[in-house]
Amino acid sequence: MTMDIKNPIQANLNRVMQRIAAAAERSGRDPKSVHLVAVGKTQSAGAIDAAISAGAQIIGENYIQEARRKFDALMHHPIQWHFIGHLQSNKAKYAVRLFDLIHSVDSTKLMAELNKQAGKIAKIQDILIQVNISGETTKSGIDDRRAIDLAKDAAQFEHIRLCGLMTMPPLFNAPEQVRPFFSQLRQLRQTMAADLDRDLPHLSMGMTGDFEVAIEEGATLVRVGTALFGERQ
Numbered sequence: 163m164t165m166d167i168k169n170p171i172q173a174n175l176n177r178v179m180q181r182i183a184a185a186a187e188r189s190g191r192d193p194k195s196v197h198l199v200a201v202g203k204t205q206s207a208g209a210i211d212a213a214i215s216a217g218a219q220i221i222g223e224n225y226i227q228e229a230r231r232k233f234d235a236l237m238h239h240p241i242q243w244h245f246i247g248h249l250q251s252n253k254a255k256y257a258v259r260l261f262d263l264i265h266s267v268d269s270t271k272l273m274a275e276l277n278k279q280a281g282k283i284a285k286i287q288d289i290l291i292q293v294n295i296s297g298e299t300t301k302s303g304i305d306d307r308r309a310i311d312l313a314k315d316a317a318q319f320e321h322i323r324l325c326g327l328m329t330m331p332p333l334f335n336a337p338e339q340v341r342p343f344f345s346q347l348r349q350l351r352q353t354m355a356a357d358l359d360r361d362l363p364h365l366s367m368g369m370t371g372d373f374e375v376a377i378e379e380g381a382t383l384v385r386v387g388t389a390l391f392g393e394r395q
């Protein structure tokens with residue numbers, strides 16, 4: 163394996179892309195069906211610029227303020243911006259202006275506000291519903307039984323397009339322990355797509371510690387920070 167001392171982000175990204183491709187092939191999937199979301203929270207615009215130069219095509223951000231700063235510095239790049247953090251309704255206005263896909267919609271109230279704000283700028287906002295598969299009370303996301311009702315609500319908002327589901331499983335040491343949560347999200351998507359009678363193309367699941375297992379379970383968007391940029395401060 164070649165090591166690039168001067169640009170660790172390039173070397174890290176190459177390695178992550180290889181691991182994504184290997185996990186996809188192992189599970190009989192086309193590697194192109196899995197997209198890397200490079201998670202830039204706490205990282206400088208310079209570090210994200212380096213990731214983009216290295217080939218990252220989607221940047222994920224958790225905080226609106228932080229994303230606005232970086233967006234100004236990096237808006238000349240033809241990349242996608244995804245919002246992956248907890249979104250408050252009063253920030254919906256900024257979210258629809260900055261982000262191509264919002265992964266973390268978990269209430270009808272938030273959906274209604276996104277619809278309203280997207281309408282103002284004549285945009286159809288792509289979203290995912292964040293599902294709290296594990297049922298932990300500390301986690302954001304709607305519980306899986308109510309997720310279907312929320313998905314049905316999405317259909318009545320003309321400036322919202324539901325594209326799939328996202329989850330954050332509990333933190334375990336071994337990636338194999340999170341497999342059941344990923345598999346449950348895949349099954350929920352299947353039930354939901356049948357109920358709504360439409361395709362839900364995306365499953366956003368898997369982070370640095372478990373993205374290969376997530377790909378084996380059907381992830382189309384993996385959200386990776388640490389493996390690209392190193393430990394956060």
Ligand SMILES: *Cc1c(COP(=O)(O)O)cnc(C)c1O
Binds near residue numbers: 203330369370371
């Ligand atoms: C920080 C974060 C990630 C990336 O986590 P790593 O373990 O650093 O890869 C992914 N998804 C969400 C929602 C995050 O907040």
